[in-house]
């Protein structure tokens with residue numbers, strides 16, 4: 386599959402909860418049709434990343450672009466830039482205090498102008514970010530409505546008596562007005578049991594999203610639900626049942642049906658199998674893989690261990706404590722893991738080979754022992770095309786050596 390169209394772009398995403406930096410300056414993009422695996426231990430920020438992308442938070446900083454449109458934007462980086470500019474000006478003034486020379490005056494005037502420029506630019510960015518965070522969906526709905534009107538108004542004018550056409554237009558208009566860009570991103574939640582309302586039937590659960598977005602035709606809804614049930618390997622007879630009547634694997638299939646019915650372009654599957662028995666895990670993974678082929682879906686697949694994403698992902702990002710530490714195509718990551726945390730994750734994967742298992746040593750990642758960041762902080766660097774590692778210059782050079 387050669388498709389380079391970027392569907393989702395996450396740029397310098399930060400999501401802080403008080404002093405907890407759940408996600409801290411994370412960037413990656415996902416191309417159309419690809420499966421992107423996001424891996425890391427419990428608490429490293431995977432779910433928070435997913436929830437930030439579907440706009441469950443007002444993100445702290447950074448941007449999320451979907452199909453090139455900014456759907457989420459935070460303001461902290463802009464506010465920081467304003468604070469930094471003001472601090473620099475104050476320092477210049479303090480340094481030149483009492484100095485009445487014309488050079489000093491000119492320097493202060495210069496610094497003042499520079500600061501004022503930054504402040505006004507950053508304020509404009511903040512305004513834009515707040516607008517996008519709040520209104521990108523409304524703008525999208527406006528656009529969809531305008532497109533529909535352009536298509537239907539001439540037709541309606543030419544056939545004023547056509548009731549069927551009128552009804553079709555009204556139905557579509559209702560949906561266009563309620564259309565949201567973010568519904569093209571659907572999330573399958575980590576815990577299938579907690580994420581399904583026990584008082585709703587499976588039919589109600591699966592069709593809820595469509596109803597919210599303006600579908601009123603009962604027949605259409607019913608048919609859609611049946612189609613989805615069959616698509617995920619359940620049967621129509623299941624439609625009237627309640628979540629507690631299903632096994633864990635079946636519940637997760639309901640979760641999949643609920644997201645797929647929205648005809649999304651991107652599905653964020655948040656550890657969709659980790660609450661399930663090992664024997665069921667493979668079934669749900671196979672289901673997602675099948676849907677990906679059949680529906681041309683793009684997937685962000687979250688897992689806490691690498692063995693689950695290994696055969697399934699085109700590229701993998703490894704997170705550690707809110708940071709992305711390594712990002713590479715799957716094969717490359719398994720062949721040339723560079724960051725010590727990735728190596729430790731890999732060492733945790735058992736292989737069905739008794740000889741290997743006898744020798745397999747779990748590498749424990751100890752950041753303080755592994756890195757000396759006293760002189761230079763790490764940044765994300767491209768070690769070879771497509772393979773990024775968070776490192777400083779000294780490590781970068783060492784990694785280059787390893788790859789030779």
Ligand SMILES: Nc1ncnc2c1ncn2[C@@H]1O[C@H](COP(=O)(O)OP(=O)(O)OP(=O)(O)O)[C@@H](O)[C@H]1O
Nearest residue numbers: 402405407425426427428429430431432433434689
């Ligand atoms: N709503 C919230 N309020 C405060 N802190 C939060 C909130 N959500 C998450 N956190 C914290 O942010 C960090 C990242 O949590 P997150 O749920 O994203 O981790 P995760 O990688 O999905 O972990 P797991 O593999 O256990 O699901 C954790 O320290 C968590 O305690």
Ligand SMILES: [Mg+2]
Nearest residue numbers: 431432433575
């Ligand atoms: Mg999680």
